[in-house]
Amino acid sequence: MDVVSTSTSPFACKVCNQAAHGNHFGVISCRACAAFFRRSASSKWSKMSCRGGSCDQETYSCKPCRLQKCRDAGMDTTKFQYNREIIPQVGQFTLPPPSIESYVGRPEFLLFCDTDAPNAKVLIDVRYLLEEAGRILNYGPESPVFAENQLKKFTQGFKFVRLNVENLQKVEYADQKELMEMWEYYFLLVTKWLMYFDEFQKLNRHLQMTLLQSIWHVFQKLHKYVGTMAYHKMNPYAKKTNVIIKNVFMDMENVTIDTNWMSDYPKEHVMRYLMVQTCHDFDILAALQELDPTEEEYTFLFAHLCFQYAGKRYQGDILRVTDSFIEILSNDLHHYYVEEQNRPRYFLRLAKLMKINNAIQKAIWESRPKMELGRVFNVLKIEFSHPEMFEDSGFY
Template sequence: MDTNTDFLTCLICGQVGQGKHFGVFSCRACAAFFRRAADSKWSRMKCLSKHCNGKSYHCKPCRLKRCYDMGMDITKFQHDCDGRQLIPSNRKRKIPDSIEIVLGKPHFLLMNPMGEELKEKKPYVDLSFLISQASDIFKMGPPAPVLATSYLQKLNYGESCMRRTENRRKLDMITRKEVVSFWEYNLITTAKWLTYFDKFQELDHDLKMQVLFAVWHVWGRLDKLMGTALYRIRNKEANKADRLAGNGIITDMVDVKTDAEWMSSYPIEKLRYFLDGVRISDLFPLIDELQTLDITETELSFMLAHLCFQYAANRLGGKLADILEGFVEVLSQDIHKYYVEEKLMPRYAGRLSKLLKINKEILENVREYRSRAQVARVFGVFKLKFSHPEIFRDTGYV
């Protein structure tokens, strides 16, 4: 299954889709049904079930009508192709591509011990200026004084997808410029957002930078998911494959092209195995949950803070972990007051558990891709050299 489409759902039945069939993104079962039934008696019959309600289709006439309504086209059928495959391929026995095939270099070149002067020079990514910007943000604090009834309410004033009003633009090609802009945006925006939490501002400057280096990419993952959910809610005609990044760039996760030669010698199809975590491809089903929950600004602030401080506590450990867990405790008291006093919802445990379940899945996804990053290091998948590699831990790049 193609890794860049398996997170989307079939437009006919709502199950996991496997690609475009006859002009529509669908699963193989619905594609096979349409091919069999397109010109059958079912195309001339009315609904045969009282349970068909426009969301689920229990009879064949309604299912076939749904196929046509979504745009499936019989002119895209392919004929007289099956007989040409005399020997069926066994996918389980397919030999995977070797390193020589992937890199396009013979074995004796890959294994030849070369001097340092003959080795390929790695592109150097200098993050000093970006770190200096983040440091200045922490020193200056929020741009204006904010009056709020709780720590959590004050976090609402920090920049996030809820308050963003930037001009959106859709791109068909992602290059080095766009990737670097994603890094810059998430790091700087996370720093600005953290300044609105008074408890965080009480930390020593070096500890603030440690926390920022740890959490910026997980903050960005939830921000992208929520931003994409809001984009779908506000744009009813939005393509379900669209992903909205924090800096306003919209990409179609199925059709977008990526120039990755600057970061790796491997083709982009192979790189997705290592980078789909930070690209949130595996997390796309969570967008539907975020849409259904209709999350408020205060709930999003709590989710972002809980996700970041919990992740940083596990990653950094020691006394700093105790401090960060204390932050979570303070904000947990604030969310309790928010539900009970402002929302008049004393029985909020069920809803809160759904919010934190989303955070849990994000953290599990981070852990899953951590082992893939180890594989990338062993085989030298990425040829980037960072001035501060600790910033990119758990992103897939190092």
């Protein structure tokens, strides 16, 4: 698919080389870099050196290095222009937006949209999210990990999966902020979870980041089912449409979802498009409720689903790595069933676990033709700085 530019300006940002939108702090630059410099010029980052050690790569830059790039380009807080004008487009002259805050919001990674451009796209910049993941990878697990095998160590990270019923938040209206916070939550959650698996920590940074960018949304799908199942187990009379995502409770019959920012199509059509991967939801929830897995089984299920998906998607080195991960965890699961559970005939139970795994992957594979058709007709007007991170997520 051709990338649709977010600006018709012929100028390039002196900091990041993306399309510029005006003169900010004395430098021709984009709104994203201007907003970053405004927030960071007097922050702690101005006194720090490179944090990640990987800023020579194009995937992301840490905040101290990005701030230095801004200064090297000539940005200076004394050059703030209160009535600056946007770079004029050929044949027209447009007024600037009322404020940068119109284009930059929470969470930390940036969202901005050039509404003056024809067929404007919403660009999601996730470089800061990748930077934060790199920081977690550098520091390792949040707590010491001691266990007899890899599955047991991995299970200690189940605290990131377990539903916290004490802090459920009810959401009746979901907009772009809610969606982006969910993406941020799950990407960082998966990063922390993988830190409890020794074999993942042995990989080089490129393979680690490739795996992270490919599996976080698959993890999210299973996490939604596990959280929803746990909620329905504690509330037997809950409606089938009650869903738990992250730590948020939603009744899908009554929640209002804002789709205007992501699509120009009618809301009902967009929702039908976004729900294409949920066709097996009730079957998966019923299978989980019947099986009621232990924490070790849940850990194996999450790991097997994520690693198998990544291996099928990338093949090659990634497939060899993920196959070795699955083999190690399968051996440990065998030991768990036979030695701890005294269940030598566990094959039927394992088959039921794999049935859940296969149903989730089947929903992903079946949705691909519809997602491709949606891209042809531009159902979603979202673009990503790292589109590979959102493939098969339902938003690409």
